Amino acid sequence: MHIPENYLSPSTCAVFGAAMAPVWWLAVQKVKQEVPKEKMPMLGIGAAFSFLGMMFNLPLPGGTTGHAVGAVLLAIMFGPWSACLAVSIALFVQALFFGDGGLLAFGANCFNMAFVMPFAGFAIYRALKKAMPAHELIAAGAGAYVGINLAALCAAIEFGLQPLLFTDAAGHALYCPYPLAISIPAMMVGHLTLFGLAEVIFTTAILGYLKKAAPSLLADTAQQAGAGLKTIYGLVALLILGTPLGLLASGTAWGEWDPEELAEQDFLGSALGYTPAGMEDGFSFDALFPDYAIAGLPESFGYILSAIIGTALLILTFKIFASFIHTPTNYDASIAKH
Amino acid sequence: MIDFDDVCYAYDGEPVLRHASFHIKKGETVVLRGPNGAGKSTLLRMLNGLIYPELGTYQFCGTEITAAKMREHRYAKWFHQQMGFVWQNPDAQLFCGSVAEELAFGPEQMGLSTAEVKSRVEDALELLGLAHLRGRAPYTLSGGEKKKTAIASILTMNPSIWTFDEPLSALDEKSQAWLCDFLQALKDAGKTLIIATHDVSLASTLADKTLTIHADHSVELSA
Amino acid sequence: MIDFDDVCYAYDGEPVLRHASFHIKKGETVVLRGPNGAGKSTLLRMLNGLIYPELGTYQFCGTEITAAKMREHRYAKWFHQQMGFVWQNPDAQLFCGSVAEELAFGPEQMGLSTAEVKSRVEDALELLGLAHLRGRAPYTLSGGEKKKTAIASILTMNPSIWTFDEPLSALDEKSQAWLCDFLQALKDAGKTLIIATHDVSLASTLADKTLTIHADHSVELSA
Amino acid sequence: MIKLPPWVTQEENYQPNRDRDYFISRSLLRVMTVLLAIRQQAEHSALRHISACSALCFLFFWLLFCVTAHTSAFLLCELALTLVLLCLLPGRLVWPAVQASLAAACFSLLLILPAALIGSGPLVLLLPLKTFLSVAALSILRAILPWNELTSALRRFHVPQTVIFLLDTTLRYIILLGEIARDMLIALKLRSIGKNQHKQRAAGGVLGTMFLRSKEMSETMYEAMICRGFTGEYLPGREQSFRPGDSLLLLLILLYLYLFLRLEAIL
Numbered sequence A: 001m002h003i004p005e006n007y008l009s010p011s012t013c014a015v016f017g018a019a020m021a022p023v024w025w026l027a028v029q030k031v032k033q034e035v036p037k038e039k040m041p042m043l044g045i046g047a048a049f050s051f052l053g054m055m056f057n058l059p060l061p062g063g064t065t066g067h068a069v070g071a072v073l074l075a076i077m078f079g080p081w082s083a084c085l086a087v088s089i090a091l092f093v094q095a096l097f098f099g100d101g102g103l104l105a106f107g108a109n110c111f112n113m114a115f116v117m118p119f120a121g122f123a124i125y126r127a128l129k130k131a132m133p134a135h136e137l138i139a140a141g142a143g144a145y146v147g148i149n150l151a152a153l154c155a156a157i158e159f160g161l162q163p164l165l166f167t168d169a170a171g172h173a174l175y176c177p178y179p180l181a182i183s184i185p186a187m188m189v190g191h192l193t194l195f196g197l198a199e200v201i202f203t204t205a206i207l208g209y210l211k212k213a214a215p216s217l218l219a220d221t222a223q224q225a226g227a228g229l230k231t232i233y234g235l236v237a238l239l240i241l242g243t244p245l246g247l248l249a250s251g252t253a254w255g256e257w258d259p260e261e262l263a264e265q266d267f268l269g270s271a272l273g274y275t276p277a278g279m280e281d282g283f284s285f286d287a288l289f290p291d292y293a294i295a296g297l298p299e300s301f302g303y304i305l306s307a308i309i310g311t312a313l314l315i316l317t318f319k320i321f322a323s324f325i326h327t328p329t330n331y332d333a334s335i336a337k338h
Numbered sequence B, C: 001m002i003d004f005d006d007v008c009y010a011y012d013g014e015p016v017l018r019h020a021s022f023h024i025k026k027g028e029t030v031v032l033r034g035p036n037g038a039g040k041s042t043l044l045r046m047l048n049g050l051i052y053p054e055l056g057t058y059q060f061c062g063t064e065i066t067a068a069k070m071r072e073h074r075y076a077k078w079f080h081q082q083m084g085f086v087w088q089n090p091d092a093q094l095f096c097g098s099v100a101e102e103l104a105f106g107p108e109q110m111g112l113s114t115a116e117v118k119s120r121v122e123d124a125l126e127l128l129g130l131a132h133l134r135g136r137a138p139y140t141l142s143g144g145e146k147k148k149t150a151i152a153s154i155l156t157m158n159p160s161i162w163t164f165d166e167p168l169s170a171l172d173e174k175s176q177a178w179l180c181d182f183l184q185a186l187k188d189a190g191k192t193l194i195i196a197t198h199d200v201s202l203a204s205t206l207a208d209k210t211l212t213i214h215a216d217h218s219v220e221l222s223a
Numbered sequence D: 001m002i003k004l005p006p007w008v009t010q011e012e013n014y015q016p017n018r019d020r021d022y023f024i025s026r027s028l029l030r031v032m033t034v035l036l037a038i039r040q041q042a043e044h045s046a047l048r049h050i051s052a053c054s055a056l057c058f059l060f061f062w063l064l065f066c067v068t069a070h071t072s073a074f075l076l077c078e079l080a081l082t083l084v085l086l087c088l089l090p091g092r093l094v095w096p097a098v099q100a101s102l103a104a105a106c107f108s109l110l111l112i113l114p115a116a117l118i119g120s121g122p123l124v125l126l127l128p129l130k131t132f133l134s135v136a137a138l139s140i141l142r143a144i145l146p147w148n149e150l151t152s153a154l155r156r157f158h159v160p161q162t163v164i165f166l167l168d169t170t171l172r173y174i175i176l177l178g179e180i181a182r183d184m185l186i187a188l189k190l191r192s193i194g195k196n197q198h199k200q201r202a203a204g205g206v207l208g209t210m211f212l213r214s215k216e217m218s219e220t221m222y223e224a225m226i227c228r229g230f231t232g233e234y235l236p237g238r239e240q241s242f243r244p245g246d247s248l249l250l251l252l253i254l255l256y257l258y259l260f261l262r263l264e265a266i267l
C-alpha cells in the first residue's frame, strides 16, 4: 500500500503533506501530554512492530503482494494520536532508508496508513467494545479489518484520480495511469481478502499475547511500563528473525512497480506500452538500502539486518524524544530518606 | 521587595525547595538556617537570579525573575548591581590580577568617573584594612584576607541587598568579630541582608527574621 | 612521639614557622590555634611529611623526617599509615570513583587481604552512616557527607595519630555535635589527636594541651 | 563600631548601558564547562554483567574491524549492533551519545566532500560511516564504564604505571578545571554589571586564576593520595572475575569475526 515516488503528481503530494502537517503537530502535542515519559520507548517498540509487520509480504495469486500495517493495534495500545505518530515515523524510516514508499508521497502514505487507518479502526473498536465488552479481541479484529480496508481504499482513490487530473497532449497519463475503475477493484480485492485477514490476525494475535504476557502494558498506568519489557523485546526479536518469510512473496504489490515494470502491466486490457512522462523524469531519491537489500549480503540476511536497523532506529527515535520531555517533579510526595 | 510565592525547585527530579512562600521587606535582616543539604545555597543562588523556580514565582521589586527576564541585558545588569553575593569560598569569587583591580571591577563597569572609582576603592581598602595589600594578587592572600577582599569587591558596587553564604566559616575569632560588626553596620545603613549560616550566635544577635529550611526542604519564615 | 626541635619554615623567604620547639606524647589531644595565616595548615602539612623543616628537626618516634627518608617507600608507607590527615576542604581529599573505593584505597595500599579490606570498609560505612551512599561518586555528595566520607577514608587505615584541619567548618549543628562525639571516642580509644580549629568550645572540651601559633609565627605549647 | 563611607549609606541610582560581553561569559568559559561532561558518568549497573577488561578487549577488536573493513555490508552489520546497544542505554544517555557520533560523522563527511566530488573511489565514502561507528562505540563505552573502572582495567593489561597515573590525574584535573571554570563563570556574571573596558584583562585574570587554583587543588589531591599510602605505584588492582555477560561479548566478537572474514572475502 506504499505509494512509490512519482505515482502521484507533486501537487497531490503537496496537498496531502499540507493536510498532514497540522495532524502531526497535534499528535506531538497530544503525545507529549498524554503519554508518560516512561512509556515513550514502548511507543517506539510499537512503531517497530508496525515496521516489521509491513516487512511480512504476503503473495496473492496473480503476482501481487501486500502486508499488514498494525496501525489499529497501536491505536488500541497507545491511543490513536500516538499510533498516528508511531506509524508516521515507521513510514518515514522506510521511505528514507529502505526506499519503501516515496519521499514525496510520504504525506499521502501517512494520510492513508497513519491517519485514516488508526482513527477509523479505533472508532470501530471502541464502538464495538462498548456494545460487547466481553469480546474485546473481536472488536479489535473488526477495527483492524475496517481500518486497513479504508486505508487501501484511500490509496486506490489517490491512484485513480491521477489519470483523470493529469494527462499530456497525447492523452497519456503523466503519473499513475489507472483510473478509479481499475485501481479500486485491484487494490480492494487483495485487502478485502488476504491482507485484511493478515491484519486481523496480526492485531488479535499480538493483542491476545500481550494481554496474557504483559497486561500492565495495556493498562493506562505508567508505573509498570517496564514490567513486560522482556517479553516485548523477545517478541520483537522473534518477528525480526521471521522477516525473511516476507521474501517468499516474489511479486510486487499492486501500484508499487518500478517505472520499467509498469510499462508491461496489462490492467487496461493490453500492456500499457509506455512509461508515464511524469514518472520517467520525476524526483528520484536513492535510499540507503533499497528494497531492504544490502549489497553483498544474502537476501534473507540483508532482510534481517534491515529489520534490526529499522527497529532500533524507531526505538531510538522515541527514546530520544522522551529524553527531551520534562517530567514535573513531585513536590508533595513525603520524603522517606529523612 | 523580595516575594516568593509557592516556589519549588529540584535538581534532576530531586526536590530541594518545596512550596517556599515568604516576603522579605527592604531593610530587613534575614538569617537562613537549616541542616546540611537542606537547600540554603540553592535558595541564595535563586535569589541572585542564577537559577529559576520550577513552579511558583519569585518577584523582585514587583518584577518576576525568569530566565527570559534575565536574558534582557540591561535588566540583568541592574539586578546584579542591586544584589550582592558573597560566596562561602572566596577563592571562586576573585578573578582579577590585584586586590585594587578586584575592587575597581564593579564601579568601573557601572561607568562611574575615574575619580569616583578611585575614591570608592580607597574607602573600601581603608575600611577593611586591606590598604597594604592593594598590589597583591588575590590568589596569594590568606583565607581571611581573601574573604575581606571578596566583601570589599561587593562593597564598591554598593548593592542594596547583600546575600552571604556561610560568612563566618574559616575565619579566626578576630575576623569573625570584625565581620559581625561589619554586618551590623550594613544593617544600620539600611541594607537588606540575607545570611545563610550555621552559627547560632550570629543568628541571635543580628536577625530580624529567621528563614528555616527543614530537612524535608519545606521553608518557613519566622520573626 | 612527635618532637619538634627549633623548626623554621618559610614560603619563598616569607617565614611561616619560627623556632617551633615542642613535644607531643602518645594519646594526647592537642588543639592548634592561631589567627588566619599564622601557619596552622602549614604545620599540619609538615607533621604529615608533605613539607620538611628548613631549619631544625622534626622527629617522629625517634626517626628524623626528611625528604630523603620519605623517599624510602617502605618507611613512607608505614609513616602515612601511622598518621591520618583530614583536610579542611574534603573536595581535595576525595579522588576515587565511589565512596566504597575511597574507603578501600588506604587499606589496599597497605596490602591487607581482600576480606580484611572489605570488613574494614563495611564497618566504617556502618559507623558513619554512609552505607546507603557506597556506590555514589564522592563529588555528588553534600558537604556534610563529603566530610564524613573523608573521615571514614582515614578511619579504615586506622592511624594512631589523627590530624584535622578545621574539622567543624561548614557542618550543621547536628553534624558538629556528632563529630565532637566522634573525636571524643577516638580520644578515648587512645589515639593522638591534633586539631587545628577556630572553634573555642571544641578547644575547651577536648584539649589536653593547646598549641598556639601567634601572628608573628612563633609557636607555643601550653597545657 | 565600624563607620561606613557616606556613599555606602546611600541608595545606588544606577542605569546600565548596553555592552556586549559575550566574549568571556559565552565563549571562553562555556567551553571550559563542557569539560564537566566527563564527570557525568554512568551508574555501575551495566558493569554487573560485563567486566571492564572484556569490554575493552571487545572495543579493541570492534574498532580494528571497523577501521580495516572495506565493504559497506560489514559496516552495516556493525551499525545494526551499535543501534541495538544505543537502544539499551538509559534514556538520558542516548541523546548525548547519538549527538556526538552524528557530529563526528558530519564532520568527516565535510572533510571527504572534495574527495567525493572528484570521485576517488567508494572507499572514501565509507569514512563517515566508520567515524560514526567508532565514535558511537566509544560513547557507549563511556556511558557504561566509569573512568576509574577503565583505568583499573588498564592496569590488568600491564600498561605502565606512569601512563595510568598520568591518565588518572589528567581526568581528575579536567574535572577540577571544569568545576572551577563554572564557579568563575558565575562570579564573573554576577559582577558584570555594566560596560567592561578591559575585557582582555578580565579574561587573562580569569584564566590565570583558574590555572593557579586547579594546579593547587590537583597538588592537594596528590598530597592526599600520598597521605593514604600512595607511593606512585598502584597495587595490582582487584581481581575482576569472569562475569556472565562476558561470554555474550565473546560470542558477539566471534560472530563479527566470521562476518568480517566472509564479507571482506578473506575466506
Ligand SMILES: Nc1ncnc2c1ncn2[C@@H]1O[C@H](COP(=O)(O)OP(=O)(O)OP(=O)(O)O)[C@@H](O)[C@H]1O
Pocket: B011, B016, B034, B035, B036, B037, B038, B039, B040, B041, B042, B043, C140, C141, C142, C143, C144, C170, C172
Ligand atoms: N549542581 C547540583 N546538582 C545536583 N544536586 C545538587 C547540586 N547542587 C546541590 N545539589 C543537591 O541539592 C541539595 C541542597 O544543596 P545546597 O548546597 O543548597 O545545600 P545547603 O543547605 O547549602 O547545605 P550546606 O549547609 O552543606 O551548605 C543537596 O542535597 C545537594 O546534594
Ligand SMILES: Nc1ncnc2c1ncn2[C@@H]1O[C@H](COP(=O)(O)OP(=O)(O)OP(=O)(O)O)[C@@H](O)[C@H]1O
Pocket: B140, B141, B142, B143, B144, B170, B172, C011, C012, C016, C034, C035, C036, C037, C038, C039, C040, C041, C042, C043
Ligand atoms: N603554597 C604556598 N605558597 C606561598 N605561601 C603560602 C602557601 N601556603 C600558605 N602560604 C602562606 O603561608 C601563611 C600561613 O598559611 P596557612 O595556610 O598555614 O595559615 P593557617 O594558619 O592555616 O590560616 P587559616 O586559619 O586561614 O587556615 C599564609 O600567610 C599564607 O599566605
Ligand SMILES: [Mg+2]
Pocket: B040, B041, B042, B165
Ligand atoms: Mg551551602
Ligand SMILES: [Mg+2]
Pocket: C040, C041, C042, C165
Ligand atoms: Mg588553614
